[in-house]
Amino acid sequence: KSHSNRVSSSALRAWRQRVARKKNHGVFVQRLLAKTRRRTGAACLSQWRKYADRKKADAYHVKKFKDRHSRQRATSVLKEWKNYSERKGDAAARLQNCSRKMQAQKKRRIMREWSSNLTNRKLQKQRVDRIIAL
Missing domain, CATH: 1.20.5 (Single alpha-helices involved in coiled-coils or other helix-helix interfaces)
Structure with missing residues (x-):
C-alpha cells in the first residue's frame, strides 16, 4: 500500500500555519493565545487591543503620508515621514539621527x-x- 495518505507532522503544522496566516492575523492570534494562556482573559484582550491600536495608528499615518504625497513636494513629505518614523521609536534610527x-x-x-x-x-x-x- 502506498504511503501517500500519510503526512509528516511538520508538514501538517506548516500547512496549518499557512491556512492560519490567510485568516485575519491567524498566526498572530495563535501565538498571542499561546503566550497568554496562563494569564486571564482580560490580560489577553488588552494585549490584543494594544496590537490592534498599533496597527490602526500605522495604517492611519501611512494613509496621511500618501494623501500628502499627492499634494506636496516629495522632499517635505519625506521629512514628515522621517519625523513620524523617529517618533514611532525605532531605537536604532533615533540613535543615528x-x-x-x-x-x-x-x-x-x-x-x-x-x-x-x-x-x-x-x-x-x-x-x-x-x-x-x-
Missing part, C-alpha cells in the same frame, strides 16, 4: 531601559514559577 555626544547618552539610556526590562521579566518569571510551585 543625533550628535555623537547625544548618541552616547541615548545609547546608555536605551541600554538601561533594556536591561531593566530584562530583569523585570526575569523577576516576573520567578514570581510565576513560585506561584506554580505552590
Whole structure:
C-alpha cells in the first residue's frame, strides 16, 4: 500500500500555519493565545487591543503620508515621514539621527531601559514559577 495518505507532522503544522496566516492575523492570534494562556482573559484582550491600536495608528499615518504625497513636494513629505518614523521609536534610527555626544547618552539610556526590562521579566518569571510551585 502506498504511503501517500500519510503526512509528516511538520508538514501538517506548516500547512496549518499557512491556512492560519490567510485568516485575519491567524498566526498572530495563535501565538498571542499561546503566550497568554496562563494569564486571564482580560490580560489577553488588552494585549490584543494594544496590537490592534498599533496597527490602526500605522495604517492611519501611512494613509496621511500618501494623501500628502499627492499634494506636496516629495522632499517635505519625506521629512514628515522621517519625523513620524523617529517618533514611532525605532531605537536604532533615533540613535543615528543625533550628535555623537547625544548618541552616547541615548545609547546608555536605551541600554538601561533594556536591561531593566530584562530583569523585570526575569523577576516576573520567578514570581510565576513560585506561584506554580505552590
